Amino acid sequence: MTSSLLLFDLDGTLLETAPDLVGTLNTILVDEGLEPIELATARNFIGQGARAMIELGHSTQSREVASERLDELFPVFLERYEARIAQETYAFPGLFDSMETLRSQGWALGVCTNKVEHLARKLLGQLDMLDWFTVITGGDTFDQHKPHPAHILETIKLANADPARSIMVGDSANDIDAAKAANVPVIAVDFGYTMTPVTELGPDIVISHFSELEDAVGKLKN
Incomplete structure (x- = not known):
């Protein structure tokens, strides 16, 4: 596991x-x-x-x-x-360094998105990011998608992981509500796409840059 x-x-x-x-x-x-x-x-x-x-x-x-x-x-x-899926799309600042650090600490990485799975995989492939992830699921992978908790729980199961040792990172109510319902800790980024500020949505921790992710993960893991 x-x-x-x-x-x-x-x-x-x-x-x-x-x-x-x-x-x-x-x-x-x-x-x-x-x-x-x-x-x-x-x-x-x-x-x-x-x-x-x-x-x-x-x-x-x-x-x-x-x-x-x-x-x-x-x-x-x-x-x-x-x-045109990757013509102007780019990774948020600090992402690559953060991912490398967390992987070196033994974390497996996964994607749980409401984007249809084949488009998520195509996008990550064009940005040379597919190999980073143990699991990638989309809004059409299972019968339910976020904010339903089954999307997160089934993704964790597919990765052969334990919900008690998993953390969700997202930018919207769909991510936060799904994680809460799945009893999985959730970190919110405040630079994403949401009508309501993530500080009002009740995540466990909010970060403003990927350089803050390692510390946030450490706090929730402990």
């Missing part, structure tokens, strides 16, 4: 994916006769998922999108996003 497992959300936690996601959203909006949205405005839409991004993109311009049209636009969004 894996001794200790650190699970990470992907978008807004490990990676700044907003430029590619918002860029994709803007191609949809322009096709729909709307104006593109500034990155700063649309950044926090991301934690809600692609469908919500499309809806929110319309609503910011006082336009509703019918459910039938949303069903048509959703696969178009995914196809366009996959085509």
Whole structure:
């Protein structure tokens, strides 16, 4: 059994994916006769998922999108996003050094994201990060996804790890609520994608840079 497992959300936690996601959203909006949205405005839409991004993109311009049209636009969004998945995406500062340090201390690393699994793997592969992780699960890997605790617990099980020796790291209510329900400690990053500040969501610890992760993990492990 894996001794200790650190699970990470992907978008807004490990990676700044907003430029590619918002860029994709803007191609949809322009096709729909709307104006593109500034990155700063649309950044926090991301934690809600692609469908919500499309809806929110319309609503910011006082336009509703019918459910039938949303069903048509959703696969178009995914196809366009996959085509540019790592054009402008990058790791948050300090990530690589932090991961190397934690791995050297015996931590196994995993990804537990609501992004569909094949896109998560493709993105990590294009950034040469796949080999870092013992386990990678997406929003379509199991019957349930975050904020349901089963997503975290099944990911831990797949990694042959122990929930009592696992920690979740995320940036939104989905991550924090799922971890709490799974009885897994949770560290929140405050530089991700959330409508509500993570300090108001009740994580065990909040960090503002990956250079703080080692100390945070040490506090929760002890």
